Amino acid sequence: MAASELYSKYARVWLPDAVEAWKPAELTKDYTPGDRALCLQLEDGTNLEHKIDPQTNSLPPLRNPDILVGENDLTALSYLHEPAVLHNLKVRFVESKIIYTYCGIVLVAINPYESIPIYDHDIINAYSGQNMGDMDPHIFAVAEEAYKQMARDQRNQSIIVSGESGAGKTVSAKYAMRYFATVSGSSSEANVEERVLASSPIMEAIGNAKTTRNDNSSRFGKYIEIGFDKNYHIIGANMRTYLLEKSRVVFQATEERNYHIFYQLCASSHLPEFKPLQLGNADDFHCTNQGGSPVIEGVDDAKEMCSTRKAFSLLGINETYQMDLFQILAALLHLGNVEVEERSADSSTILPDNSHLTVFCELMGVAYQDMSHWLCHRKLKTATETYVKPLSKVHAVNARDALAKHIYAKLFSWIVDHINEALRSAVKQHSFIGVLDIYGFETFHINSFEQFCINYANEKLQQQFNMHVFKLEQEEYMKEEIPWTLIDFYDNHPCINLIEAKMGVLDLLDEECKMPKGSDDTWAQKLYNTFLKKSDLFDKPRMSNKAFIILHFADKVEYQCEGFLEKNKDTVNEEQIIVLKLSKVCFFICLFICLFVFFISGQTLNLSPVFHKMTRPVQAQRDHKKTVGTQFRNSLHLLMETLNGTTPHYVRCIKPNDLKSPFMMDPMRAVQQLRACGVLETIRISAAGFPSRWTYQEFFNRYRVLMKLKDILSDRKQTCRNVLEKWVQDQDKYQFGKSKIFFRAGQVAYLEKLRSDKLKKACVRIQKTIRCWLTRKRYLRMRQAAITIQKNTRGYQARCLVAFLRRTRAAVIIQKNQRMLVARRRYQQQRSASITMQRLLRAYQARQTYRKLLYEHKVLTIQKWVRGWLARRRCRRSLRAVVYLQSCVRRMAARRELRKLRVEARSVEHFKKLNVGMENKIMQLQRKVDEQHKENRELSERLRTVERSRAAESERLGGEVERLRVAEEESRVKADGVPSLLEQLSFLRQELETTREEKEAIQEEARTYRVDTEKVTQLLHSPTNLDGEGRANTVVSPKRLRKLKAQTKVGMQLESDIREERDHYQSLLSEYTRLKERHADLKEEMTISVITDKPGRRRTDSNYSSNESEGTPSSESAEGRHSLDAPHQDAVDMSVLLKLQRRVTELEQDKQTLQRHLDKREEAQQDQVKNAEKQRTAGRAELDLEALKRQELESENKRLKTNLAELRQSLTSTSSPGPGSAPYNVLLEQLNSSNEELEVRKEEVLLLRSHMVRQEVLKHNKLNEDGELWLAYDGLKETNSLLVSQLQVQDRRHEEEVDELREEVLRVREENRQQQQFLSQSLLLPQEARIEASLHHEITRLTSDNLDLMEQQEKQDKMIRKLKKQLKVYVKRVEEYEAGGQMERVAPGPEPRSPVGITRKERDFQGMLEYRRGDESKLLKSLVVELKPRGVAVNFLPGLPAYILFMCLRHADYSNDDQRVSVLLNSTINSIKGVIKVKRGDDFETVSFWLANTCRFLHCLKQYSGEEAFVKNNTPRQNEHCLCNFDLSEYRQVFSDLAIQNYQQLVRCMEEALQPMIVPGMLEHENFQGVLGSKPTGLRKRTSSCPGEAVYTVDSILQQLSLFHATLIQHDVDPELIKQGVIQQFYIICSVTLNNLLLRKDMCSWSKGLQIRYNVWQLEEWLEEKGLPDCGAKEMLEPLIQAAQLLQVKKKTEEDAQALCTMCSALTTLQIVKVLTLYTPVIEFEERVSISFIRTIQVRSRVESPLLLMDAKKIFSVTFPFTHSPLALETIQIPSSLNLGFLTRV
Secondary structure, three states: OOHHHHOOOOOEEEEEEOOOEEEEEEEOOOOOOOOOEEEEEEOOOOEEEEEOOOOOOOOOOEOOOHHHOOOOEHHHOOOOOHHHHHHHHHHHHHHOOOOEEEEOOEEEEEOOOOOOOOOOHHHHHHHOOOOOOOOOOOHHHHHHHHHHHHHHHOOOEEEEEEEOOOOOHHHHHHHHHHHHHHHOOOOOOOOHHHHHHHHHHHHHHHHEEOOOOOOOEEOOEEEEEEEEOOOOOEEEEEEEEEOOOHHHHOOOOOOOOOEHHHHHHHHOOOOHHHHHHOOOOHHHOOOOOOOOOOOOOOOOHHHHHHHHHHHHHHOOOOHHHHHHHHHHHHHHHHHHOOOOEEOOOOOEEOOOOOHHHHHHHHHHOOOHHHHHHHHOEEEEEOOOOEEEEEOOHHHHHHHHHHHHHHHHHHHHHHHHHHHHHHHOOOOOOOEEEEEEEEEOOOOOOOEOHHHHHHHHHHHHHHHHHHHHHHHHHHHHHHHHOOOOOOOOOOOOHHHHHHHHOOOOHHHHHHHHHHOOOOOHHHHHHHHHHHHOOOOOOEEOOOOOOOEEEEEOOOOEEEEEOOOHHHHHHOOOOHHHHHHHHOOOOHHHHHHHOOHHHHHHOOOOOOOOOOEOOOOOHHHHHHHHOOOHHHHHHHHHHHHHHHHHOOEEEEEEEEOOOOOOOOOOOOHHHHHHHHHHHOHHHHHHHHHHOOOEEEEHHHHHHHOHHHOOHHHOOOOHHHHHHHHHHHHOOOHHHEEEOOOEEEEOOOHHHHHHHHHHHHHHHHHHHHHHHHHHHHHHHHHHHHHHHHHHHHHHHHHHHHHHHHHHHHHHHHHHHHHHHHHHHHHHHHHHHHHHHHHHHHHHHHHHHHHHHHHHHHHHHHHHHHHHHHHHHHHHHHHHHHHHHHHHHHHHHHHHHHHHHHHHHHHHHOOHHHHHHHHOOHHHHHHHHHHHHHHHHHHHHHHHHHHHHHHHHHHHHHHHHHHHHHHHHHHHHHHHHHHHHHHHHHHHHHHHHHHHHHHHHHHHHHHHHHHHHHHHHHHHHHHHHOHHHOOOHHHHHHHHOHHHHHHHHHHHHHHHHHHHHHHHHHHHHHHHHHHHHHHHHHHHHHHHHHOOOOOOOOOOOOOOOHHHHHHHHHOOOOHHHHHHHHHOOOHHHOOOOHHHHHHHHHHHHHHHHHHHHHHHHHHHHHHHHHHOOOOOOOOHHHHHHHHHHHHHHHHHHHHHHHHHHHHHHHHHHHHHHOOOOOOOOHHHHHHHHHHHHHHHHHHHHHHHHHHHHHHHHHHHHHHHOOOOOOOHHHHHHHHHHHHHHHHHHHHHHHHHHHHHHHHHHHHHHHHHHHHHHHHHHHHHHHHOOOHHHHHHHHHHHHHHHHHHHHHHHHHHHHHHHHHHHHHHHHHHHHHHHHHHHHHHHHHHHOOOOOOOOOOOHHHHHHHHOOOOEEOOOOOHHHHHHHHHHOOOOOOOHHHOOOOHHHHHHHHHHHHHHHOOOHHHHHHHHHHHHHHHHHHHHHHOOOOHHHHHHHHHHHHHHHHHHHHOOOOHHHHOOOOHHHHHOOOOOOOOHHHHHHHHHHHHHHHHHHHHHHHHHHHHHHHHHHHHOOOOOOOOOOOOOOOOOOOOOOOOOOOOOHHHHHHHHHHHHHHHHHOOOOHHHHHHHHHHHHHHHHHHHHHHHHOOHHHOOHHHHHHHHHHHHHHHHHHHHOOOOOOOHHHHOHHHHHHHHHHHOOOOOHHHHHHHHHHOOOOOHHHHHHHHHHOOOOOOOOOOOOHHHHHHHHHOOOOOOOOOOOOOOOOOOOOOOOOOOOOOHHHOOOOHHHOOOOOEEO
């Protein structure tokens, strides 16, 4: 493409700048070839001309289109050059707050200098399993790619983290290791990651220091190998260290510090254990005060010391070793303070009383004289003699510092060795991932030996990096089968040869170190003579003869030769080492002498003071003699061999500025580091080839606007080829691969320009049409408005005229009414005055009249009473006289009648009439008397038995009374304190009264509030009262409404608290389950066979259980229960029927008694016929009377039977008779009538008895002269005896009641006394003991009450069983009687009868299954372990296994076998857990099946528990099946926990199934191809870890959700549980989608928001289709909906910010800001979100959680509401396919 096309007007370019490195500009004039300058305009409006070099004719680099700015991968930019890279990094870092960016295979990490929430556990989960190019750049993405390639390619991996000091290398390496430990799922040694991280505080303390660039700079390099087993679980780690900066121990520059450990020791010197070290402030020691900055802002060295000591302990270094380490470090501080005095020019000395040397020698355990001597002398050995030579002061100080550095290096190596020992694992290592944390390229004002070694290492790493990048580039071209030419790239092999080749810089340095008089100056001259004319990479400074320059790949570096030889030799006075070896400190001896012992034993330790590597024992002495340079070269070669054997991954850390300001970039410093770390070299290699690479489909979707309809073919590749040949003439600018199109640099920008021009033309045409339509619409609107204005104006004028006429007429009417009002007012005043005068006059007259009438009334009243008294007196006298006359007359008439009756009584006929049938009656009465005597004897025997038992009981009670008397005496002794206690008691009573009053007041307020609430609720719910009374009430009660809102808020708070408690409980339960599984896994690894625990017994209360066992139904009660299982009795109210039958029984007994009496009388009459012929005539009337009564009783009995039959028929026709129903009323009426008839019959029986007694007396006694007196006396006597017997019975009952009341009073008194005694004792106790004693006393009391109630219940149960048995007998008798009556009434014939065989069989089945003891394993194997829900259990009754298990449990409960109950329940729980956790825990169908059965079994335990809350919906038959012997409430909780675990496993299964579908279906798949086609990023994706992945859409998600829903419905899972499961599914979809949206910049666009809303709509439609619109699942999608709306709304003004904050209520401020920051325009007509708008959002932000992502692993708390089952247990049939033939139906 010609330059004139690219450098046209308005084209944007980059200009070099001394401050900003590059600054943007825009062409104001087209460039034509041959122009000498470019006319440009800067962003601030300044115009300038840029001169073009006529020799090179190089034009300034072009800027990328805005749509490509901010890309995740720098190689995706159209123009690849330094300013484009720098600008892209600046936009992402400063504006978008993104610190990670890809540059091909390199991850560029910029230090943000503040904490950002992108390293949480949720972020790790989000990146786990993702391809590297699918997510935004992150250190976790690099770690995931390394982990997946290790597992896929079976090749070791390495992550190389480099950068200068302060760039964040250590933090990046730490996060990479944390990621490996999290995703690897290490099982056996899960704390390896913790131990590796625990090594960080130690290594930072002994290897990090403050520098001018970084407060925590690592002064050594390290390579950590993280080992994995065959399952890719972490098993261990190993650390190698490189190039420790030992010189820092004795020297620090200004504003720098020594290693942190020294300052931590000084800060902790006040601790008791550090007193012997004799430390003080850091300013007191020479080794720590040279930098003049002993304190780091924000760092507490004392706290850091605590962390270091904890880390030592965690890694197995005990307190003894720690104190030895600290002792050596303290000795080094004192050694640095040893002052050397100059004795002469060539000699020096140390004063004998040097305190610091004394402390040093004490701490090191060496002799003071020896150490002070050899610090100032050295020994020289020749071939024949040995000389002791004194040292000058300078050399003595150097020897002292060399000794300190040597000791510190030894200590550093020892600590690293022990860390490796702690991280070593006995398991064989299968593969590893290495993390290299090493210095980046360094250049300072003064560069010495350390910088030379560091830059040498970076040259080697850069060479390896270049080769790897070149290799990947060529492999990509070969894979796509496109022609390619050899890419020229910078090769730094000559620079490496200059350093390490034979006779290179290092060899010359070693050679000079071996020379006797070698010095830095002579070595410099050798370098000049050797390389100055032979190598272009070596140069000599102009102004110095003691320095040299090497041209590295990054920059020229000038090295100062001073100190090179000394640092390379690293010599220590051998005599000093010998003195130290004679130390009395064992640890120090081990440190210096016993190193070879470790080597011989096969352990890996380090003898080098500057690097750490493995070596063979035989090489130890030889390696020790090598120079530092040689050792470092060897270790570097070993490192390169390790890296070359792995697949490398590169992380380049950039330090944005030297001020450590957050999110601020210094362009010059950034460019310098980009050049040094090889990022620009990667860009240059990519730009030399084809950097932009798009797939054919992406290219087609993006540039479809450049095609016409006829150009679109079915073959996408050919279509793209035609388009490119049409628009790009130079075919060298692109190449067609197998799956991608490769573009040269700049071609994407050109295509974007063509696309933009095409879209602009289309936009202009659309705008023209729309503007025409808008203008015409505006004209029509204006015309319509004019007509409307005219119409309204004319109407207004007419209305004004009408208003004038109305006002005129109204004025006349007002005048008329005003005049009328004045006249009326005057008339009313006059009338009122007249009426007032009349009223006063009439009142006076009325009062006078009233007084007169009152006087007359009183006179009349007096007269009335006097006259009445006189009349009554006369009347009483007359009445007495009349009564006297009447009595005399009546007496005479009575005497005459008496004489007449005496005459009649003497007659024979009358005597016969009276004595007819008396003989039979007398005999019957005699038999009755005999029976009564027999019963009296039996009762007397029983009474004697009871008296004996009472005597024994009285003896026992006497002993108890004696004991109580002793206790009473003891209580009297303690009664001295009773008055004070009584005062306290009265005070407490007053407080109790006050509390009771307050409680009553609160209850009254609560009632008032409840009434008000009901009123308000009625007002709110009644639409008819909103306009009338409701409005007034609403106005009247605002306070009540506020109180209602407050109470509602409190209720909501309580609900939230309950929900939180439930979440906490279920999270603890899930954690317990996880730990339990973890324990089982460990046990399986340790042992081959799994040891199962024996099921334990679980009983609620032993006392209760024993009492219940005593009340086990007997065989006859079982018979009674069995007989009551008739089908027609299921719907009858048993209590009412029992009352009726009991009443009928009583009536039949009375009837039988009367019948026996009648029979006896008839027999006696037949025996006395011959002897009493005279009395037959008189007795016939009596027999007739008795026969008549018997007939009446029989007819009454028949009537009762007919009523009973009608009642049964009515009861069987009615399902459940209750109060108020017709059968119930009929029953009550019959019962009342029966009671009345019974009373009548009793009176008749009494009369008959008295009459029979009289007849018997008349038979055996002679009458008086006329017989009447004797008969009257006999009747009175019989009546009196009857009354006396009744009174005696009443007296006995009264005495019994009085005795019971007395016993009750005594018991109450005893309880009161005990309460008072307990109160007096408890008041003497402290508060806590008093509460505990009161609780214990209350528990004891309740236990005794419970036992009493249980005894009463047992008695009642026995009585009920007895009555049921009697009722059974009576029912059989009634049925037999009715059957006999029917046979007598109905003629025999072939009447059909319904068979009763099936009904009787169902009646016999009790809904229980019996199994033999020990068959539990067989039962659970067939019913749980081997049962397959898919294909087998799907045809069964839903919940069949749960029903079968419960029926077996019912039989164990019926048998009162607690061991069988416990074994069955525990085995069931373990079997279900085994199926879910071990065998088929990942099968959704299996988990849902057992979740449904667990819930059904739990519901059965509740439904048949007998508790009122659960049995109210049961049928009478189901109530009979309730558990009777055991309380299984604790097991209900266990099964509830098991159901929770099953539900959580179900959620995990759903999550595993949905996880791979959510992101492709909700975010990546585009339903509207070509309409919403997102911008293809052109990312250079890494090697795909999962090739050939399935394509998922939102339809795939809906199909999976439908499968879940259908499976749950099929297994009859509770509807509420299904709703909770759907809520959990939608939460998973929302959280995963939103988390990926927040981590993917390419997904944050307007079109993607539209796509998300469409997908959410489909999910909502699915809810409507399944009938779950109000289950709460839609609310789970609210954060995702708001995020999609956030991508589509306007984002410019403050009003938009306010509306946005209001709209996004479900998103946190951090999430809103993240979405706005990641928002990327797909087309250039869209605009990025400005930084000012994002800051406005942050200002208006709410104080919320700092977490960025949603918790995708969150599981909501689940509840299991009780669901009643209408299924009857006796109707369940067991399929033969279950192989449960050993179960027996009971």
